[in-house]
Amino acid sequence: MRFPSLIRAGVALLVIAVVHAEERRFVFERPLMATRFAITCHGEDEAAAKKAADEAFAAAEEVNRIASDYSPESELMRLPAGKATKVSPVFAELLESSFHHAKLTEGAFDPTLGRLTKLWRESRRTRVLPPDDILTSARDAGGWKHATWDAATSTILLQKPGMQLDLGGIAKGYAADRMLAVMVKAGFSRTCIAAGGDLRLGDPPPGRKAWRVGLQTFDEESPEEVVELVNCAVSTSGDLHQFAEIGGKRYSHILDPATGLGLTERIAVSVISPTATISDALATAACVVGPEKAEALCLKAGATRVIVRTPR
Template identity: 50%
Template sequence: MRFILPLLILLVCAIPARALERFDFSAPLMFTTFRISLHSESREKAEAAVEAAFKKIAGLNAVFSDYEPNSELMQLCNAGPDKAFKPSEDLYALVKRSQELAELTEGAFDITCGNLTHLWRRTKRTHKLPPADRLQQALAATDWRAVRLDEKAQTLTLTKPGMLLDVGGIAKGYAADAGLKVLREHGITRALVMAGGDIAIGDPPPGEDAWEIKLRQFTKESPEEDLIAVRLHNCGVSTSGDLYQFTEIEGTRYSHIVSPKTGMGLTQRIACSVIAPDCTTSDALATAMCVLGRERGEKAAAQLKGVTVKFAE
């Protein structure tokens, strides 16, 4: 009998590991299409993990949306000034990171710009600039320093009346990171989660040292000629620019990217890709870099470890 156990061990070790297959999925979420590419031992395991990831992302939309009147974000905005609000773990984490990046970018990234973005949504529909008085009112209610976080109590407080938050510049990146985390919890690490121009990237595919990601540069009209390839793993990458999203009013081209300082859509042509340790950070910084411009943007990014910015030439 003492010879049977070693034989069994040899037999088990001789069985080859099941090869990983690539699977691709997509779902319409958060006003864009989320795409997940992953490598798994089986379709069943892949589908279970992706279903959980998409469920998490859909739940985050109910937290972060400024279109849904009953979202948690809107409950915070409606709580009134100087009223402490007890948020979910996700909302607190998102606001905390937003405030850190607002400070780093000197307010170029500012989630308190909700009144401004509402005005510019109307501008896109009507092709008329916001009335001067309403623009000034919106600017007066925009101030990232007017959001108070209580770490001990885990509460959020808006200290200015009429403030509206808009987390559209960071929420998709956060959701992509959250989706990738869910996949990892299901044992799938070789994956990436794409949310429009924001990508959360995990371990590389089998036999590779990285995922090949194609970044749009916004310098050529032909989409095929406008891409450059980079190889990345375990990070986030986001691209922001105004090639397609803009409106023209009285001969001036206004970007969909609004400066929290002026309240106006950017008028200079600019685009930037940001590679960061996570997609939450890359999402927020991609927009902030466009507001800051190359010189100030590169200076701000240099303060963050693991962040690379690539401005379109």
């Protein structure tokens, strides 16, 4: 059976809803952060829903302008190494969460791998592994313990020469949380935010007790499991759609901080947690530590449920 879904992603929102006559379902979509963001909400006034959705997308776009490592003008890319720098309030929230999860996962989630990320993107594009000396240099420039984040003063110090941040493993989840907050404030609590492999869920659709979410990991055609969730988040990380074959070996888009290359052991992890900021970061970390340690790591760090799968 093929399930209809809102977007193609690691998690899919199944379009199964009973809508009361006075409330309608509205869907708004926009490309953002190298994926597609979508807002599904329920309400009576389409114009009000669109206005709220526009404000929610604007909140996500602000995160992208601040934390994108694709734009040389972003606040993230303008951080100098070797100098303590005060950051904006939104960036401060994101950095606080990033280094908090780096500590909780003992570096399995590491926000300081910007040099490696750019190097690995080039390898995925050219299908050629980086030379050992260049890989070593990029790997040596990272390490979350060599960045000092001071929450009291909102300052960040990148201690190593050439160190760069990469918040791609948490920024989409953080943006989804901000978007849901905007929608709820505008009166649309029955909302789901889809941000690539991350879902942030509010109150359930009218006539239902929960949102039905399909967890899609290794099966291209349909979810392996359907869960019912409300007022929480779920993120799935894996290499179902993003991988590269180089020299006869399959590499994930998820970086292993220890090697500086994409993961080679196939794994898919779905993390359910109170917020998408948490689930996004932990899903990445879980893939890095592997199937034997993933569940324990995530539950200790704030997840409420962890589903780990490997290819049959």
